[in-house]
Amino acid sequence: MTELARLKFYATQPHACSYLPDEQATTLFLDPSQPMDVQVYADLSEMGFRRSGDHLYRPHCLRCDACTATRIPVALFNPSRQQKRIFKRNADLHVQVARPGFSEEHFDLYQRYIQQRHADGDMYPPSRDQFSTFLVRDLPFSRFYEFRLDGRLLAVAVTDVLPNGLSAVYTFYDPDEERRSLGRYCILWQITEAERLGLEAVYLGYWIKNCKKMNYKTEYRPIELLINQRWSTLY
Structure with missing residues (x-):
């Protein structure tokens, strides 16, 4: 493990939670002056941290611990019948990898997705600056996996390739x-890609039991949940 004790962290002021309407959220984030080191990132991911743009963060709420970090252990994953059908249904897609960079093609797809699927969220309305700050960071471990049908862009999975x-x-x-x-297919594909690369897990971010939009994460079994700083397997 990296010597994490030397790192500095800061907490935001409490603010309205994006997922649970009656809660106040506080976020703990790594000192932005700390270089984005891939091993530090990997070590912090084991502790439930995520990346957004140039920041590594995790929830640090005083009254609520509903946000639970999740990951799929690749070697144990057992796809359901429905997941097998989804994989087969998308067998005609071609996947290519690109380094993060702004393109109108990517932004147009992102804009349509946010407008139609997340108009009630805090990323609406989408803008070029927001898109770039959130996703277009030219980090050596970051990838844009593009899913195309006869050249037409259907999906982009922004993915970080970490040692773990x-x-x-x-x-x-x-x-x-x-x-x-x-959305479900891109997760399934990332599981197969992690297996191809010899990596142990796919980190899916946070799951909140009482948030319907996050229910899809527990469809992938077994899944591991970070509870009291220990990864527990849910079959």
């Missing part, structure tokens, strides 16, 4: 392609 696994930072996709279940 793939971190699924964010996925956006064509909201009109509902039949394909592209």
